[in-house]
Amino acid sequence: MLRIQSISRALAAMHAVVDTGPLVAFFDRAEQHHRWIADRIEELEAPLLICEPVLAETMYLLARYSRAHDALFELLQNGALRVAFRIEEHVDALRKLLQKYRDTPMSLADACIVRMAEIHDQHAVLTLDSDFLVYRKHNRVPLTLVHPAAR
Numbered sequence: 001m002l003r004i005q006s007i008s009r010a011l012a013a014m015h016a017v018v019d020t021g022p023l024v025a026f027f028d029r030a031e032q033h034h035r036w037i038a039d040r041i042e043e044l045e046a047p048l049l050i051c052e053p054v055l056a057e058t059m060y061l062l063a064r065y066s067r068a069h070d071a072l073f074e075l076l077q078n079g080a081l082r083v084a085f086r087i088e089e090h091v092d093a094l095r096k097l098l099q100k101y102r103d104t105p106m107s108l109a110d111a112c113i114v115r116m117a118e119i120h121d122q123h124a125v126l127t128l129d130s131d132f133l134v135y136r137k138h139n140r141v142p143l144t145l146v147h148p149a150a151r
Contacts, residue, residue: 014124016146017049017116018081020057020109021128027068033128033148040126040146049116049123051085053109090115100139104131117143 025031026041041048055072062068075081087094090112097111106114110131117125118137124144125132132143133150 014044015122016044016124016126017113017120018054019113019125019127019129020054020061022126023058024061025128027062027065027071036148044126046080047082048080048126049084049120050081051109051112051116052083053112055083057109085112085116087112101135104134110135114143
């Protein structure tokens with residue numbers, strides 16, 4: 001139990017960039033990681049940062065849950081989630097990331113998240129995607145992850 005408490009205390013002071021999977025799992029109670037994500041989101045410091053590709057993917061994947069759309073917009077309005085990235089300001093960096101990880105392959109949302117982790121260097125990445133175990137910020141630095149495998 002002490003180990004779990006110390007992890008919770010560490011997360012409580014942590015800010016995060018959020019990937020699509022955790023947002024979908026948060027709103028979809030049937031999703032395998034729903035409870036784990038709900039617990040992590042409660043422990044992390046607001047606002048959680050997202051990019052527009054993550055927002056678009058999340059809305060698409062939650063299309064059958066109209067209440068989830070409303071709730072997602074509410075989180076944006078109340079400041080719990082914040083869109084904190086403008087693609088046009090980072091085109092060269094995104095292009096380099098997409099080229100570097102083309103064999104993975106990396107999505108635009110993933111590239112934006114890695115770039116956001118570079119910009120917001122003290123933020124962890126909240127994700128369910130194991131590709132983030134491979135991605136590096138600043139070409140060589142592993143990302144700080146809040147991921148089910150990173151216990």
